[in-house]
Amino acid sequence: MSAISLSKVVKAYGKLEVVHGIDLQIAHNEFVVLVGPSGCGKSTTLRMIAGLEDITDGDIRIGDRLVNDLPPRKRNISMVFQNYALYPHMNVRDNLGFGLKIAGQPPRVIEERVMEAAEILGISELLERIPAELSGGQRQRVAMGRAIVRHPEAFLFDEPLSNLDAKLRVQMRTEIKKLHHKVKTTVVYVTHDQVEAMTLADRIVIMKDGYIEQVGTPMDVFNHPVNTFVAGFIGSPPMNLIPARIAGDAVVLSDDVAVPVPDRLKAHVSDGMAVTAGIRPDDMTPVGHGIHDTDQMAAVELTVELAELLGTETLIYSHLAGHEVQGKMFDPRDVAEGETLEFRIALDKLHLFDAQTGRSVRAG
Amino acid sequence: MIRYFRTRQAALTPLLLLMPAIVTMLFVVALPLVFSLWTSLTPYRLTRPETIEVFIGIRNYVRIFTDDDFWAAFGRTILFLAIALNVEFLLGLGIALLINKITWGQRTLRTIMMFPMMFSPILVGFQFKFIFNDNIGILNNALQSLGITDQAIPWLVDGRLAMFSIIFAEVWMSTSVFAILLLAGLFAMPRDPLEAARVDGCNAWQVFRHITLPFIMPFAFIAMTIRSLDVARAYDIVQVMTDGGPAGRTELIWTMLARVGYENARMGQANAMAYVSTILSVAFTYFFFTKLIAARRYMGGAE
Ligand SMILES: Nc1ncnc2c1ncn2[C@@H]1O[C@H](COP(=O)(O)OP(=O)(O)OP(=O)(O)O)[C@@H](O)[C@H]1O
Numbered sequence: 001m002s003a004i005s006l007s008k009v010v011k012a013y014g015k016l017e018v019v020h021g022i023d024l025q026i027a028h029n030e031f032v033v034l035v036g037p038s039g040c041g042k043s044t045t046l047r048m049i050a051g052l053e054d055i056t057d058g059d060i061r062i063g064d065r066l067v068n069d070l071p072p073r074k075r076n077i078s079m080v081f082q083n084y085a086l087y088p089h090m091n092v093r094d095n096l097g098f099g100l101k102i103a104g105q106p107p108r109v110i111e112e113r114v115m116e117a118a119e120i121l122g123i124s125e126l127l128e129r130i131p132a133e134l135s136g137g138q139r140q141r142v143a144m145g146r147a148i149v150r151h152p153e154a155f156l157f158d159e160p161l162s163n164l165d166a167k168l169r170v171q172m173r174t175e176i177k178k179l180h181h182k183v184k185t186t187v188v189y190v191t192h193d194q195v196e197a198m199t200l201a202d203r204i205v206i207m208k209d210g211y212i213e214q215v216g217t218p219m220d221v222f223n224h225p226v227n228t229f230v231a232g233f234i235g236s237p238p239m240n241l242i243p244a245r246i247a248g249d250a251v252v253l254s255d256d257v258a259v260p261v262p263d264r265l266k267a268h269v270s271d272g273m274a275v276t277a278g279i280r281p282d283d284m285t286p287v288g289h290g291i292h293d294t295d296q297m298a299a300v301e302l303t304v305e306l307a308e309l310l311g312t313e314t315l316i317y318s319h320l321a322g323h324e325v326q327g328k329m330f331d332p333r334d335v336a337e338g339e340t341l342e343f344r345i346a347l348d349k350l351h352l353f354d355a356q357t358g359r360s361v362r363a364g
Numbered sequence: 365m366i367r368y369f370r371t372r373q374a375a376l377t378p379l380l381l382l383m384p385a386i387v388t389m390l391f392v393v394a395l396p397l398v399f400s401l402w403t404s405l406t407p408y409r410l411t412r413p414e415t416i417e418v419f420i421g422i423r424n425y426v427r428i429f430t431d432d433d434f435w436a437a438f439g440r441t442i443l444f445l446a447i448a449l450n451v452e453f454l455l456g457l458g459i460a461l462l463i464n465k466i467t468w469g470q471r472t473l474r475t476i477m478m479f480p481m482m483f484s485p486i487l488v489g490f491q492f493k494f495i496f497n498d499n500i501g502i503l504n505n506a507l508q509s510l511g512i513t514d515q516a517i518p519w520l521v522d523g524r525l526a527m528f529s530i531i532f533a534e535v536w537m538s539t540s541v542f543a544i545l546l547l548a549g550l551f552a553m554p555r556d557p558l559e560a561a562r563v564d565g566c567n568a569w570q571v572f573r574h575i576t577l578p579f580i581m582p583f584a585f586i587a588m589t590i591r592s593l594d595v596a597r598a599y600d601i602v603q604v605m606t607d608g609g610p611a612g613r614t615e616l617i618w619t620m621l622a623r624v625g626y627e628n629a630r631m632g633q634a635n636a637m638a639y640v641s642t643i644l645s646v647a648f649t650y651f652f653f654t655k656l657i658a659a660r661r662y663m664g665g666a667e
């Protein structure tokens with residue numbers, strides 16, 4: 001039995017349908033991240049699970065209960081909002097204990113759980129302060145504390161870190177991960193930041209325009225994106241996508257650039273097929289500065305147009321077969337703009353998508 | 365030496381620039397205050413101007429404090445204030461909550477709501493005097509036509525009913541002060557905490573009680589401050605509708621004060637009352653202001 005299950009869930013605002021019948025099973029204690037570009041329906045989906053939005057069609061179950069028509073308070077979930085949504089007139093202690101108080105818990109239990117949550121989140125010193133007297137990061141912690149005191153069946157997070165500065169965001173990201181290890185509970189987490197999704201998730205759900213594009217472990221969606229959208233969305237910098245054509249045993253990128261079709265994909269392509277070739281920047285490196293030679297290797301010459309030094313690696317912008325591409329130089333040396341370098345492409349990491357449907361050729 | 369003057373001048377500049385304001389304040393506020401304070405310490409009568417020079421200490425105050433009628437008017441003023449403010453708050457809150465809910469015609473309603481405030485209190489008084497008139501008033505007329513009663517209810521003649529009628533007029537005229545300020549509060553209310561509360565287990569009433577109400581209370585305190593000043597000096601409506609009658613049963617501090625000052629021409633004693641009334645107003649204002657400031661502390665973190 002899943003902790004949360006969505007089946008054929010539809011959401012429409014008036015005539016405008018924004019979520020188109022999605023299916024999703026979330027296991028107990030699983031950390032699931034909904035990710036996708038702005039406006040794809042992540043928040044809407046989360047809010048339907050919370051009960052803050054009615055569902056237009058389909059079923060939502062939490063545990064073994066059908067919750068379609070239950071108000072939020074009867075769903076035994078808690079939610080962390082993007083803007084923290086603390087109660088402005090209550091101090092931290094009362095903010096944390098509010099849900100328990102409403103549930104009619106005795107003061108002793110409330111005190112105990114508040115202290116426990118404050119301890120876990122390191123906000124014990126802030127209990128008497130009101131939200132106006134807290135920093136963004138502290139408010140975020142209080143918001144999470146408020147979620148965990150109630151020992152709910154599931155936590156819902158809606159972009160909880162997007163209002164924090166970059167450094168704090170990374171720090172809180174780690175803390176959320178740790179928190180999940182400590183407080184074993186089902187988590188549904190919404191973000192539009194794919195790095196956050198990759199680092200936090202047990203499973204990632206990639207959404208686009210109200211549809212689920214792919215569900216899988218971070219490893220899975222990174223290594224086997226089912227279509228060009230997922231391929232371009234997951235991974236930073238994004239995968240290079242180049243239109244190409246299959247000619248015999250070669251992927252022809254342009255008149256003068258062609259690479260062999262990797263063995264593992266041979267069965268999935270046919271002669272003359274129009275495809276999109278996908279190569280991650282990490283898999284396209286100058287000779288001697290990255291991937292080790294194997295037999296599955298192609299060589300191309302690229303002219304450096306821009307080099308971005310990132311420290312342990314340098315990002316190289318160039319054009320391949322008339323399309324802008326990025327490659328990576330590991331263990332970097334200084335490169336001049338205009339310099340021509342010989343690159344290696346790891347063919348075992350090459351992705352091929354059907355140009356018409358955008359779907360991975362492996363997926364058929 | 366020149367330098368010295370220069371710096372002196374620079375230091376004086378703010379003072380100089382403030383001078384017009386200071387002078388105006390002196391003439392408009394301070395002088396009359398001092399003057400009336402002085403007259404409250406004399407047996408000043410409008411008909412005998414020379415009495416203004418006789419100092420009698422606090423005898424005027426002693427007289428009003430030992431006067432049962434004064435205390436009755438004083439108590440009635442506070443009662444009047446308490447009832448009017450509470451009723452206006454509750455009605456205003458109800459109206460604000462309703463208007464906040466509707467999506468269509470909201471602007472129009474907001475404007476219509478302001479209408480009672482646009483009329484002169486004197487005219488409102490006259491209007492209600494005719495509505496409540498026991499012989500020709502439309503209220504009795506309506507009640508009789510509907511068969512609810514066959515008697516002429518003495519709205520403005522019976523002491524209790526007269527008080528009720530006056531409060532009714534006052535409430536009719538000024539509920540919108542509360543409604544408008546509370547509506548502003550509801551508009552400023554962030555939506556997230558309401559949703560958080562619903563997820564936290566609140567039903568609609570609990571959300572209102574624990575989240576909405578505390579948030580809009582500062583706005584109610586602003587309205588209360590304004591209205592307490594207003595009601596504590598209520599005069600026009602009362603004067604027009606009952607003139608303090610019947611038999612002084614609707615006499616408030618200010619109607620009594622005007623009677624003593626102008627009809628009996630005993631300005632000294634009237635000014636003593638005015639001072640007491642002023643202190644009452646200050647006390648109310650202070651009370652609501654402290655509440656406002658206490659409540660405002662958290663408003664900065666509303667987001
Ligand atoms: N109340 C509403 N009425 C009409 N359309 C809405 C409403 N709320 C959301 N939408 C639409 O539904 C779609 C999905 O919105 P949603 O808030 O779920 O996006 P999101 O994925 O959370 O985006 P973001 O990353 O920007 O938060 C959007 O196109 C949005 O315009």
Ligand SMILES: [Mg+2]
Binds near residue numbers: 042043159
């Ligand atoms: Mg969103």
